[in-house]
Amino acid sequence: MTNINDLVANLAQEASAVKPAPHPFLLSLQWMGAAAIYLAVSLAFSGLRPQIVEHLQNVWFAAEIATLLTLFIVTSLSAALLAFPDLHQKRRLAFAPIASFALFLLVMIFAWGADSPPAPLPVHSFECTLSITLMTLLPAVWTFYSLRQYASTHYHLAGCVASLSAFSVGALWMRLHEANDSIAHVVEWHYLPMLGIGLLGLWLGKVFLKW
Amino acid sequence: MRQSLAGDQRAYVELLQATTRLLRPFLSKRLSFSSEVDDVLQEILISIHKARHTYDGQRPYKPWAFAIASFRLQDHLRMLYADQLRHATDFDELEESLHEDVTESAISYESISKEVEKLPEKQATILRLMHQDGFTAKEVAEKIGMKESAVKVAAHRAYKVLKERLER
Numbered sequence: 001m002t003n004i005n006d007l008v009a010n011l012a013q014e015a016s017a018v019k020p021a022p023h024p025f026l027l028s029l030q031w032m033g034a035a036a037i038y039l040a041v042s043l044a045f046s047g048l049r050p051q052i053v054e055h056l057q058n059v060w061f062a063a064e065i066a067t068l069l070t071l072f073i074v075t076s077l078s079a080a081l082l083a084f085p086d087l088h089q090k091r092r093l094a095f096a097p098i099a100s101f102a103l104f105l106l107v108m109i110f111a112w113g114a115d116s117p118p119a120p121l122p123v124h125s126f127e128c129t130l131s132i133t134l135m136t137l138l139p140a141v142w143t144f145y146s147l148r149q150y151a152s153t154h155y156h157l158a159g160c161v162a163s164l165s166a167f168s169v170g171a172l173w174m175r176l177h178e179a180n181d182s183i184a185h186v187v188e189w190h191y192l193p194m195l196g197i198g199l200l201g202l203w204l205g206k207v208f209l210k211w
Numbered sequence: 212m213r214q215s216l217a218g219d220q221r222a223y224v225e226l227l228q229a230t231t232r233l234l235r236p237f238l239s240k241r242l243s244f245s246s247e248v249d250d251v252l253q254e255i256l257i258s259i260h261k262a263r264h265t266y267d268g269q270r271p272y273k274p275w276a277f278a279i280a281s282f283r284l285q286d287h288l289r290m291l292y293a294d295q296l297r298h299a300t301d302f303d304e305l306e307e308s309l310h311e312d313v314t315e316s317a318i319s320y321e322s323i324s325k326e327v328e329k330l331p332e333k334q335a336t337i338l339r340l341m342h343q344d345g346f347t348a349k350e351v352a353e354k355i356g357m358k359e360s361a362v363k364v365a366a367h368r369a370y371k372v373l374k375e376r377l378e379r
Contacts, residue, residue: 007253008227011260017218020267084265086278151262153282211261 021150024080024088031076031146035139035169042135042173049179060111064186067104068172074100075165079143082158083150094154097161108191112183119181128174128189135170136163136197144208152209159205160198167197213268227256233273234280241284255283326376327369334369337362 021027049055056062074096081087081094143162152158171190180186215223234255238248258279266275320327320342327338333355340351348366352359 003249004231004252004256007256008224008231011227011256012220012224015215015218015220015223015260015263018216018264020216021265023267085262085282086270086275089270089274151258151265151279153278211258 021084024077024084024090027083027146028073028076028080031080031139031143031165032073034142035072035076038139039169039173043176046173046177048176052176055181060107060114061181063107064111065172065175067100067107068168068175071097071100071104072165072168072172075161075168076143079147079158079162079165082154082161083147083152085151085153087154097164108183108187112187115181115183118184121182121185122178122180125185125189128178128185129193132167132170132174132190132193133197135173136166139169140166144204147209151211152205155205155209155211156202157205158209159203159207160201163197163201163204164194167194212263212266212272216263216266216268227259230256230259230276233276237277237280238284247287251284251287254287255280258283323373323377326373329376330369330372334365334372337365338369341366 022030056065078094078097081090087094140163143166144159147158147162171194174190175186212226215226231252234252235248238251239245242248242251259276262279266272320338324343327335329335330338336355337351340346340354341348346354348362349359351357352362355362357365
């Protein structure tokens with residue numbers, strides 16, 4: 001008990017005024033703003049896919065982009081909530097990526113079904129995964145760096161969600177840049193690697209976010 | 212907490228003391244020793260101190276403090292169990308360290324039968340079957356419905372006890 005009293009006295013001596021962390025909504029908004037700028041700059045350099053406006057009139061392509069965007073927003077928000085020990089007391093919202101993932105999966109299943117006759121497969125394959133991963137690096141670094149400033153008690157999950165959020169930026173860029181209509185290719189080389197990234201994120205969370 | 216975030220040290224002391232009173236019963240229910248409770252409590256207080264910027268004073272304090280407490284408690288238990296697992300003897304290793312044939316013996320069973328009968332019933336039965344009736348460990352295992360390795364371990368323990376008693 002004496003040790004506890006000593007510790008309390010020591011901690012109180014060290015305690016100076018601290019600036020409370022920003023609200024998680026604001027934090028996620030900062031990340032999303034930065035990601036939007038990054039995406040816009042990247043697309044300005046790499047170029048949009050030809051006839052993007054016509055493609056966006058295709059229901060399943062538009063739905064895919066919309067759900068991918070939703071996934072990015074929801075994972076950013078969830079990562080920001082997971083940065084707080086008590087998830088900012090918004091537990092349901094912190095686990096919302098499950099629902100947005102289910103929605104995304106549903107859209108991809110319908111898009112696959114609608115791809116009849118199937119669009120020809122592009123000649124490249126893993127290059128897409130590689131490009132998306134490279135595009136993901138910068139958002140992943142800043143999200144993890146930002147998360148480290150807080151105190152996540154769900155560091156595995158925070159790492160996973162942050163990685164998925166960063167990867168969805170890369171996936172969005174690739175989908176808006178690459179002239180490809182093959183859903184089989186998109187699923188295999190754009191979205192399936194997401195699972196691997198999610199698992200990697202679990203491990204990265206343990207390595208970088210444990211405190 | 213709001214006052215302590217603003218740098219009021221007295222308010223901070225009061226808050227940490229109140230937190231200690233709040234968390235001690237929570238930890239005592241989940242940990243066996245009071246020294247362990249104190250250790251984890253100290254860890255939690257340090258964590259609360261480190262993470263105090265993640266509390267803004269706008270939401271209830273208790274769920275925030277308990278989230279950190281549960282996190283540190285889980286951390287402690289994980290380390291404790293991992294440590295116990297590291298120091299536990301692997302059953303396979305134990306089996307390897309046993310003699311190949313535990314039925315061989317330099318002394319006759321009859322000469323130590325009185326000591327054998329003083330052993331716990333299961334161990335005595337195993338030794339009787341192996342040394343008086345001449346069954347192998349595998350056969351004994353089948354006879355009494357145990358695993359062969361478990362029979363060997365029980366025999367090994369019985370030898371140890373017998374050795375100590377006979378050397379006295």
